[in-house]
Amino acid sequence: MWTYLILISSIVYLFYRWFTSKYDYFIQRGLPAVKPKFPFGNTPAAYTQKRNFYYDLDEIYQSYRKKTPFVGYFEGGTPKLLVISPEIIKEILIKNFSHFHHNEFTEMFNKEADPIFGRNLAVLKGQEWKDKRTEISPAFSNNRLRSLFPLVEDALKSFRNFIVKEIPKNEPFDIREILAKFTTDVVASCIIGVDAQSFTKVKPEIREMGRKYMDFTSSDVQFKMLLLTFFPWIRKFKKISIINKEVNEFFINLMEQAVTMREKSNTKRDDYLSYLIELKKKKNLADIDMAAHGVTFFTDGFETSSLAIAYMLYEIANDKRVQEKLRKQINEELIDENGKIIYEKMLEHEYLDQIFHETLRLHPIIMFFNRECTEEIIFDCNGKDFKIEKGMSVNVPIYSIHRDPDYFVNPTEFVPERFDAENGGVKEFRNRGVLMPFGDGGRICIGMRFALMQSKAAVIEIVRNFELSVNNKTQKPLVLDPKQYMNIKVGGLWLDLKTI
């Protein structure tokens, strides 16, 4: 009995010593750092899920924002950096991108375990990432986006018809859910050339699978992610798949069927699928790579964009002044005599652009993003040299920067006019590195212009046809969902819509 007790205590002690062995990492190097606590370090919420993990990062940001350009902290037993200074963020993302071209995803997923997500551009690294990014970038050219717009208009029609049909029921709309249907329709039509029928089918399969693909909240996935954050070395011995197999197969099949149908039918459509088919011919692309390109667009595109539009409509509903001003400008400037959206004017429209950016300033969909140091580099930290070593993970807390009163007056208020030309416009804030809803530098979001296009179109369609107000069912103040890694609020966003 005593032997067992001693053995177990020794194991626990050794584990504790091993786990906390890096807790003086930053002290030894003279860098400001938050004191870690065993076993969760400085981010207990990531493991306990009592609140959203981002609140832990925000607390660190708030404590150090006037004191240091970056600060050390721990996730579990792993030392990480939180960058606070926009100048250093720009150095990392742009000027010294060659020292920081990976992110943490690249280590968490791999092709063997997750054949599709492991090939997602956001996960690839090194030369392979560079080649794939170059390969796929032309698919997002201005001309191609322009030719996709009629497909967006078709989806808008189903979206509007759905709302018109539902209004007599006198129930509020969970705007997040209907926008996920809308963007699923848009993306399915633009990538695979099919109508996902999200608004008309009782159980729209593509929407359901899309929901499952992006659901990182199941206990199985949460457990695996936890395991990989606490014991990252496990990956070397065991391939752990995060994405559900059934969902993976569904999307691979969908993509294969779409390619076969398109090749057989000889249809000429200047969409994303036709670009992939050209690519397949030119570069002898494997089927799995084709599927991965398609699914990446689908998964990275539909949920991020649907959330962005939902927040835009929520803020517009919440502010009658902005709503009326925007509606007036839409009717006077953005609709032609046939009642159609004028595409070029929509893209350039200043007020719509300001609303889009002000919404994503307050509600960045990706609240922080990450880079991993790929080649060591020295930065100045409060007059002292600090070496960022290869492998160190660096987090960029955009949600906190977007709400920092040093960069934005009355930061929690929704004021699109803060981006007026006399303040330098959106560009000025982006150049200063304080507005980054799509990231920046070599890994900036590849779908940014597509997202802008479909978001603006959806907002025009809704604001010109319906009067919006926030329903009491929306929980206020808005609180981040403890289980989500994207900016998703507890209880949904509920709006009342009235036909104009």
Ligand code: HEM
């Ligand atoms: C409003 C909607 C969207 C938001 C807010 C958003 C935001 C972001 C952010 C913050 C990043 C990380 C950038 C960085 O690390 O510097 C990113 C990367 C990425 N996004 Fe988006 N995104 C949106 C829509 C889309 C769409 C429509 C697509 C469709 C293809 C897409 C595809 C990607 C891809 C593939 C990456 C990885 C790029 C790389 O690592 O090279 N996103 N996005």
